[in-house]
Amino acid sequence: MNKVYGSAQEALAGVVQDGQTLAVGGFGLCGIPEALIAALRDSGKKNLTAISNNAGVDGFGLGQLLETRQIKKMISSYVGENKEFERQYLAGELELEFTPQGTLAEKLRAGGCGIPAFFTKTGVGTIVAEGKEIREFDGEKYVMERSLVADVALVKAWKADKSGNLVYRFTSRNFNPMCAMAGKVTIVEVEEIVENGALDPDQIHTPGIYVHRIVLNKNPEKRIEQRTITTKA
Secondary structure (H helix, E strand, O other): OOOEEOOHHHHHOOOOOOOOEEEEOOEOOEOOOHHHHHHHHHHOOOOEEEEOOOOOEOOEOOHHHHHOOOEEEEEEOOOOOOHHHHHHHHOOOOEEEEOOHHHHHHHHHHHHHOOOEEEEOOOOOOHHHOOOOEEEEOOEEEEEEEOOOEEEEEEEOOEEEOOOOEEOOHHHHOOHHHHHHHEEEEEEEEOEEEOOOOOOHHHOOEOHHHOOEEEEOOOOOOOOOOOOOOOOO
16 A cells, blocks of 8 residues: 655545544644645635644644634644634634643544543633533542544654654654544655665654555744744843
8 A cells, every 4th residue: 555645735635625623733833744734725625623732823834724714613722822813713703622731632642542531630620621521530520521533634753664654753743643543544744754664663653554645745844933042242
């Protein structure tokens, strides 16, 4: 089975449709699948639900899809770096399901493991727990959280072999392994593709069984949200 596609557009073709739920890796702008997000924007698919820690920044990352109104709902844990995200939510133009960061990671991981729900103390006694089942274990209250499974996952990794085994680089790993697990179809953008057998099995972070399509992006832009420069006296 050939998992390697010639471009991000080709990798999305026949998979992404209107109204789908997509899990998108990244934390801020670190470890986002830049080329795949741009191809998703250009596809024109709309009424999308995006599961992602945040929505990039204005004009980059998932922020591009907010500007084109392709996203109808965000399931995320952070809004702060994106003014358009904030504006649309406050104006009632965008649905938002706020989820504590660790809970979001576990909801994706659990979905990828076939676990339908789990209990956590995070959010008990707050609006996060409203409408959810509360149980007591060993004298402590826990809220039940449903796991997340996405129609499509868009993931960024550093290296892949042709079977889809993935290696992430430093902090750009972040939510990507969990998103890769949670997607019914997982499409991965990488900076290098190597032959099968070239990766040390002990260094593989995501097994290729989770990966359906791979696209090469040798030179991603890798923007940062804010650059602070200190001038020496």
